[in-house]
Amino acid sequence: MNKLVVFCEHQSHNLKRSSIELLQFGRSKNFHVVGVVLGSEGSAAAEQATANGAHEVLWFDDAKLNGYNPELFLTALEVGIKQSDARHVLAPASSIGRDVFPRLAARLDSSVASDCVALSVDDNAFVAKKPMYSGKCFAQVSLKDSPYQIVLMRANQLPVAAAGSSNAGAIKKAALPDVSLKTILKEVVKGASEKLDLTEANIIVSGGRGLKEAGNFKMLEDMANVLGATVGASRAVVDSGWVSHSMQVGQTGKTVAPTLYIAVGISGAIQHLAGMTGSKVIVAINNDPNAPIFQKATYGIVGDLFDVVPKLTEEFKKLLHK
Amino acid sequence: MKIFVGIKQVPDTETKIKLLPNGAGVDLTGVKWVVNPYDEFAIEEAVKIKEKNPGTQVFAITLGPKQRASEVLRTALAMGCDEGVVVNSNIELDNLSVAKALTAAIKAEGACDLLLLGKLAIDDNGSAVGPMVAELLGTPHISVVSKLELSGSTLKVERDVEGGAKEVFEVSTPCVLTANKGLNMPRYASLPGIMKAKKKVLKEYEAEALGVSASTAKSKMASFSMPEDKTAVKMLTGDASAQAQELARLLREDAKVI
Ligand SMILES: Cc1cc2nc3c(=O)[nH]c(=O)nc-3n(C[C@H](O)[C@H](O)[C@H](O)COP(=O)(O)OP(=O)(O)OC[C@H]3O[C@@H](n4cnc5c(N)ncnc54)[C@H](O)[C@@H]3O)c2cc1C
Numbered sequence: 056m057n058k059l060v061v062f063c064e065h066q067s068h069n070l071k072r073s074s075i076e077l078l079q080f081g082r083s084k085n086f087h088v089v090g091v092v093l094g095s096e097g098s099a100a101a102e103q104a105t106a107n108g109a110h111e112v113l114w115f116d117d118a119k120l121n122g123y124n125p126e127l128f129l130t131a132l133e134v135g136i137k138q139s140d141a142r143h144v145l146a147p148a149s150s151i152g153r154d155v156f157p158r159l160a161a162r163l164d165s166s167v168a169s170d171c172v173a174l175s176v177d178d179n180a181f182v183a184k185k186p187m188y189s190g191k192c193f194a195q196v197s198l199k200d201s202p203y204q205i206v207l208m209r210a211n212q213l214p215v216a217a218a219g220s221s222n223a224g225a226i227k228k229a230a231l232p233d234v235s236l237k238t239i240l241k242e243v244v245k246g247a248s249e250k251l252d253l254t255e256a257n258i259i260v261s262g263g264r265g266l267k268e269a270g271n272f273k274m275l276e277d278m279a280n281v282l283g284a285t286v287g288a289s290r291a292v293v294d295s296g297w298v299s300h301s302m303q304v305g306q307t308g309k310t311v312a313p314t315l316y317i318a319v320g321i322s323g324a325i326q327h328l329a330g331m332t333g334s335k336v337i338v339a340i341n342n343d344p345n346a347p348i349f350q351k352a353t354y355g356i357v358g359d360l361f362d363v364v365p366k367l368t369e370e371f372k373k374l375l376h377k
Numbered sequence: 378m379k380i381f382v383g384i385k386q387v388p389d390t391e392t393k394i395k396l397l398p399n400g401a402g403v404d405l406t407g408v409k410w411v412v413n414p415y416d417e418f419a420i421e422e423a424v425k426i427k428e429k430n431p432g433t434q435v436f437a438i439t440l441g442p443k444q445r446a447s448e449v450l451r452t453a454l455a456m457g458c459d460e461g462v463v464v465n466s467n468i469e470l471d472n473l474s475v476a477k478a479l480t481a482a483i484k485a486e487g488a489c490d491l492l493l494l495g496k497l498a499i500d501d502n503g504s505a506v507g508p509m510v511a512e513l514l515g516t517p518h519i520s521v522v523s524k525l526e527l528s529g530s531t532l533k534v535e536r537d538v539e540g541g542a543k544e545v546f547e548v549s550t551p552c553v554l555t556a557n558k559g560l561n562m563p564r565y566a567s568l569p570g571i572m573k574a575k576k577k578v579l580k581e582y583e584a585e586a587l588g589v590s591a592s593t594a595k596s597k598m599a600s601f602s603m604p605e606d607k608t609a610v611k612m613l614t615g616d617a618s619a620q621a622q623e624l625a626r627l628l629r630e631d632a633k634v635i
Contacts, residue, residue, distance in 0.1 A: 125508075125519070153520070154521070157472065158511060158512045160473065161473060161476060161509035161510075165473065165595055166471045166595035166596035168596060169503055170502040186502065187394075191604075192601055192603050194598040194602075200594065200597070237548060238548045243543070244543040244545065246543075251540070307415070315628065315632075315634040315635065329390075336632045338628070349610050349612075352610045354627060354628075355610045358620060362617040363621060366617050367624060369621070370625035
């Protein structure tokens with residue numbers, strides 16, 4: 056059986072869905088799955104990993120790994136991969152994944168496929184599908200010639216089945232070697248929103264210049280709260296300073312692929328479409344029947360958003376009994 | 378201080394993508410090539426550091442086919458970089474090979490105190506080359522930087538992460554940073570800047586002479602495809618109340634997404 060290392064990211068003591076997807080994928084493809092969990096806050100995540108497909112878990116139970124330090128994470132992950140004798144590595148294409156795994160790949164004289172949306176195994180080699188030009192087209196990346204095959208997957212792309220029972224006996228502790236640090240994490244400044252990041256969200260409610268002013272984003276927040284969604288935005292409103300750049304969707308913002316994307320007062324410029332056409336269902340609300348966004352939408356409402364949005368929020372409340 | 382800025386040539390964001398027959402790749406004929414938008418933040422930051430620290434030199438470096446690579450470098454030079462370095466390559470290379478070639482060219486140019494790049498290239502969303510070059514140079518790196526304060530050889534750096542949160546790091550030069558939007562407002566190249574850029578030095582290296590070629594690639598891209606056609610949009614009719622009610626029902630009962 057080929058060995059596979061999965062980077063088990065956790066947040067508030069829980070294993071992230073993006074890592075669960077990867078563990079279950081590995082199991083379904085008959086890998087011997089080794090979950091690597093970093094940090095002394097990872098005990099619950101380690102157990103959850105065993106319940107979601109990991110045959111074994113290497114847990115670096117070390118408080119130095121509780122915040123993100125690129126050098127310490129790099130060292131721990133390298134140790135984890137070498138110790139488990141794996142040549143296949145999967146990680147979420149998250150802030151941490153995208154930062155540390157390319158560097159790890161270079162250390163292992165390997166290539167990395169980042170930001171992938173589908174994955175298959177062909178003759179022991181990973182073949183990953185990735186969006187190009189933020190989703191204007193797709194390519195298949197083959198890692199056959201790479202000594203270590205490292206793929207970073209976007210969240211919400213692979214199916215997740217119910218967890219099995221956990222197996223504390225499969226968790227082994229691993230030790231972080233000494234590293235003389237050149238990079239020091241001084242502090243973490245919390246974001247305004249405790250919600251899921253756009254790149255992980257299942258539902259996104261996104262607003263554009265049609266909202267007229269910053270204060271009107273409150274309407275979208277109300278709808279997002281009812282749906283458990285994250286609020287996004289077009290570049291026009293980010294550039295106007297209404298909302299922060301972390302909320303921008305598009306070719307120079309975040310590329311997203313939620314199951315539901317609700318575009319409110321967004322015209323659908325090519326750069327915006329590039330970032331969100333991978334969404335499963337797209338709703339467009341716009342008073343201009345010729346707005347290009349309707350060409351990509353699943354459902355469209357031509358109307359005044361100030362009229363439609365509050366009514367729609369009320370309907371969602373009724374349906375979801377909130 | 379010697380700063381390098383890593384730049385990629387990418388198709389203008391307005392570009393409509395067409396595929397080559399059999400999905401062998403993307404048809405790039407007639408494409409307008411521009412500086413990758415995130416690299417503009419890197420250029421701007423390097424030029425700002427230079428303006429504050431006399432004696433600083435800024436080298437813009439890019440890998441690609443000579444003609445378009447040189448054109449894009451001219452933009453960087455017009456924005457204020459001092460010299461350009463082209464690594465000539467006519468083939469698509471994987472991220473590791475690009476990182477190896479850039480590292481070799483930077484080393485050939487002598488010391489590098491700071492390498493700035495964009496956080497990702499908008500063509501392949503790779504975000505790989507910056508951290509890879511850092512590894513090959515043996516320096517620390519911080520990616521997705523939206524704030525940078527330099528005092529002496531110490532850098533205080535803010536990195537954007539999920540949910541709008543920021544990680545604050547301290548690191549010293551030499552190091553590699555990748556720039557996010559928010560770091561600064563890139564300037565437009567001025568007319569005098571453009572005139573001056575024409576006279577600035579462009580050095581050339583051949584990727585093959587730096588040890589990378591098609592045969593060193595560890596990954597390959599193939600089987601390009603277009604997104605699946607969406608089914609035609611269903612427009613909802615009636616007044617706002619009726620539209621809202623019907624949409625909520627469809628999302629729940631038909632699409633099953635809420
Ligand atoms: C290099 C480059 C990169 C870019 N990257 C991005 C990117 O990453 N993301 C991005 O989004 N854009 C990007 N853009 C900008 C893009 O081209 C558009 O300018 C932008 O997306 C427009 O934002 P918008 O749809 O909010 O505004 P507009 O195009 O002004 O659209 C506003 C819409 O609101 C509708 N509207 C107005 N009032 C109402 C009302 N009362 N009710 C209902 N509807 C109403 C209008 O009909 C209109 O369709 C980029 C541009 C460039 C040049």
